[in-house]
Amino acid sequence: MRKLKNIKWMLFFMACISLLTGCLNQNKDANKSSTTTDGKTVLEFWSFWGAGPRREVVQELIDEYNSTQDKVEIKYVYQPWGDIWTKALSATAAGTPPDIIVQDINTVAQRAEAEQSVDLSQYIEEDLEKEFYPQLWDTVQYEEGIYGLPFNTDMQVIFYNKKLLEEANLQEADLPKTWEELEQIAHQLDVKEGESFKRIGFYPLWNIGSEVWSLNADNGISWFDENEAIKINTPKKVETFEWLKKWQKYYGKDTINNMEADFGDGMSDPFISEKIAMYANNINYYTSLKENAPEDFEFGIFPLPAKTASDKNWTWGGGFALEVPKGAKHVQESYDFIKFMVSQEAQEKYGANSYDVMANRLANESLLEGDMLSEEDKIIYQMVQDNFDQTVITPTPLSAPDYLNLVKEEIDRIMIDGKDPQEALKKAQESVENLVQQNE
Structure with a gap:
């Protein structure tokens, strides 16, 4: 019985050697360039x-x-x-x-x-x-x-529905150039039935993230500047999250979540189905509109508005x-x-x-x-x-390759848990500073 068991182990060991040799040969063969019949x-x-x-x-x-x-x-x-x-x-x-x-x-x-x-x-x-x-x-x-x-x-921009703009007695010349104008025009495009929104004029966090609005507000500076200095807890970024919270409060978390739950592709796309009048997105969203929107669906594009009239309209790619x-x-x-x-x-x-x-x-x-x-x-x-x-x-800094998880954790606490933006960004700044120190 012991002899039979030993034979089984020997056969198993030989099979493993054979399998390993096959894998090594496969890797060896993979390193050899293959050629076509005509020698290419x-x-x-x-x-x-x-x-x-x-x-x-x-x-x-x-x-x-x-x-x-x-x-x-x-x-x-x-x-x-x-x-x-x-x-x-x-x-x-x-x-x-x-x-x-x-x-x-x-x-x-x-x-x-x-x-x-x-x-x-x-x-x-x-x-x-x-x-x-x-x-x-x-x-x-x-x-x-x-x-x-x-x-x-790519480039983050805002698409708008031309028909809905006309119905609200707005002209293309009225397209927003600042955050304040964006709010005003968005609310002119809202359609509300009772306490419920049938259509939302604009919501800034559908398809583009808070990091884009943060650099838009902060002179084009993301979480790190061009010298890899950490720029998370800055006054303009704090103001950005206060502004984003204002949008969230206006529409309500339930409205935002329910609308997101209905989002889909093709004709159920929220912009094509006219649930949203203005829609921030990557510029090549144009391809999806060309493929899925009805022939009579008229739309245009405008750049992300600047924070104020004295700022530039920074965007991200x-x-x-x-x-x-x-x-x-x-x-x-x-x-x-x-x-x-x-x-x-x-x-x-x-x-x-x-x-x-x-x-x-x-x-x-x-x-x-x-x-x-x-x-x-x-x-x-x-x-x-x-x-x-x-x-x-925004190239990922070599000093902190995994920093985004730390920032996103605090952003979630702002937008989901209601944490004070200044307190959350201060915590994110400190966490990323510690990460950089650990990687030195």
């Missing part, structure tokens, strides 16, 4: 665009690139949102990374510091940065290196960069594809199909001035031209 090296390009106009135009650009050179073939690999970066991190650690990947533009420096991406500066022409918006180019730099190229970005993960075998060839994807021509094609704000400013200017878009569709790129100087990008 296959490079994997990972992104999260799995369907719709963005996925289609990316594939068109890949096909175009593959047909115009005989060195490599780009293979598109879709990874679901939320999974892509975890998988990429694991693959990079295992020495089997993708060749090119779409990454969050605000965390480029973090990956560079962690040696998870490749410094591309030796491949980059000296004047290439002139094609990009300065605040985007800043995000891909770490120390003396360039660790990716900006691909696209995020976006993505294209990087080569550490350990990729064909860096020059990967960079060549990245350079193609951020070229003016490729970015024009992508923008014309997605209505994204492209990182290449020349592409946005061409979309505005050229004939690839209708005059109606150019509204996006006119907004970009008029307002991108006031668009703030």
Whole structure:
């Protein structure tokens, strides 16, 4: 019996060795570049665009690139949102990374510091940065290196229903330029039946967060300034949360929560279904309206209003960069594809199909001035031209990579628990200061 048991353990041990050897061989094989029948090296390009106009135009650009050179073939690999970066991190650690990947533009420096991406500066022409918006180019730099190229970005704006504006005897010239005007016009657009709101003119925290309004109020300064000084507990940010609480009190938490519970996509979208007259959103929400709104649905866009008439109308943008993960075998060839994807021509094609704000400013200017878009569709790129100087990008500080959880915890205490804004922001400031000290 003991002998039989020993044999079973030996067989189990041999199976484990076989399985481990197979995994090692698989990783070893994965490190070997595959080639096509005509000798091209296959490079994997990972992104999260799995369907719709963005996925289609990316594939068109890949096909175009593959047909115009005989060195490599780009293979598109879709990874679901939320999974892509975890998988990429694991693959990079295992020495089997993708060749090119779409990454969050605000965390480029973090990956560079962690040696998870490749410094591309030796491949980059000296004047290439002139094609990009300065605040985007800043995000891909770490120390003396360039660790990716900006691909696209965005901008937070407000969409409005033209019909509802007319019904309230308002003209486009009346669109708000300050927070005070925004409140006044929003309440003119409200529709109330008894004690219930049938329609809300505007609520500032649907789709964009309090951090956007905070930097809008505070001279474009987010939770950290450009020198990584902590700027959470400032007078203007305290005023911002007092203002947001005022909106919450006016409509009531129950009204806000009930309205949010009914939000959906397509025709049930609250802006399309006219439950909301003005709707803050990312500028590429335009794509959803083009796809889902009825033909007679007329809308416009205006920038986030300034806090006061003497302030600028600051807004926020995020976006993505294209990087080569550490350990990729064909860096020059990967960079060549990245350079193609951020070229003016490729970015024009992508923008014309997605209505994204492209990182290449020349592409946005061409979309505005050229004939690839209708005059109606150019509204996006006119907004970009008029307002991108006031668009703030907020790279995550290396001194406190996880600070946002601490800030959000106190914001929840303000907006959900009713905590005094000054007390909560003071606590958030102290918590982040402690975090920075711990990371020194």
